[in-house]
Amino acid sequence: MLAFSCIFGVFHLFVALGVKAYGLIRDxxxxxxxxxxxxxxxxxxxxxxxxxxxxxxAGAPEIGKWLAIIGAGGIVLLPVFTGKGAGKAVGLWKxxxxxxxxxxxxxxxxxxxxxxxxxxxxxxxxxxxxxxxxSLIGIVLFIIVVVIAHVFNFLLSGLGAFVHAIRLQYVxxxxxxxxxxxxxxxxxxKNTKYVIIVKExx
Numbered sequence: 673m674l675a676f677s678c679i680f681g682v683f684h685l686f687v688a689l690g691v692k693a694y695g696l697i698r699d700x701x702x703x704x705x706x707x708x709x710x711x712x713x714x715x716x717x718x719x720x721x722x723x724x725x726x727x728x729x730a731g732a733p734e735i736g737k738w739l740a741i742i743g744a745g746g747i748v749l750l751p752v753f754t755g756k757g758a759g760k761a762v763g764l765w766k767x768x769x770x771x772x773x774x775x776x777x778x779x780x781x782x783x784x785x786x787x788x789x790x791x792x793x794x795x796x797x798x799x800x801x802x803x804x805x806x807s808l809i810g811i812v813l814f815i816i817v818v819v820i821a822h823v824f825n826f827l828l829s830g831l832g833a834f835v836h837a838i839r840l841q842y843v844x845x846x847x848x849x850x851x852x853x854x855x856x857x858x859x860x861x862k863n864t865k866y867v868i869i870v871k872e873x874x
Contacts, residue, residue, distance in 0.1 A: 674784045681780030682720065684845055685773070686713065692849035707750040707766070715743025716773060776844045782836050790829040797821035 693709035696702070721728060721736025748763035755762060801817040804810035 688848035
């Protein structure tokens with residue numbers, strides 16, 4: 673489940689990078705799309721293959737090594753040819769951003785934590801409910817405790833899933849491509865900045 677959560681995180685972030693690349697290409701910034709999106713695909717996939725090793729498939733580390741080299745080298749060297757002045761060295765700062773990507777991917781481990789927490793809470797409630805014994809009163813109390821406790825657990829899990837999913841959507845996903853542009857909000861109301869007073873003659 674932990675591996676699935678991280679793989680899902682990579683997929684989600686790759687979609688976000690794809691949206692970013694689409695916007696850059698649409699604006700005619702093809703070189704920026706390559707440096708800010710496509711080369712990161714190479715680097716992240718390469719590091720994933722290196723981390724998984726031969727457990728994934730034979731030759732995965734070798735392929736991962738070259739993908740990571742191509743990605744990292746491209747991120748560092750591309751601004752040398754496209755940038756101006758101090759901008760030629762911005763690739764090193766961009767490469768440092770790998771720490772942010774790794775943190776974002778690990779942030780999806782909270783999905784695994786939610787599943788684990790819900791499971792443990794359910795097991796604890798079952799243990800507490802079983803403490804009343806196997807008598808008639810114990811069975812009745814068992815049913816009451818189990819129903820109330822598990823309804824509470826379901827509600828708590830639903831709230832946690834909503835909050836954490838929204839956080840992953842707005843922080844990790846939108847943070848890769850969303851830009852705060854647009855028209856400032858102007859509420860429908862009277863403009864009282866300038867007031868003209870007209871005196872009526874008797």
